[in-house]
Amino acid sequence: MRELRASGMTYREVCQALTREGYPTLKGGAWRPGTVQRILERQETRA
Secondary structure (H helix, E strand, O other), X not given: OHHHHHOXXXXXXXXXXXXXXXXXXXXXXXXXXXXXXXXXXXXXXXX
């Protein structure tokens, strides 16, 4: 995700890429831009 965002993709485009590449969500639903944003924000605070 981080690399996709760094390449200039929007959160929506990252969601589409994750779905296209077959990455499942935790609950098996659709990827949502807010979910991707929160995941990336959490990763930054832990780094």
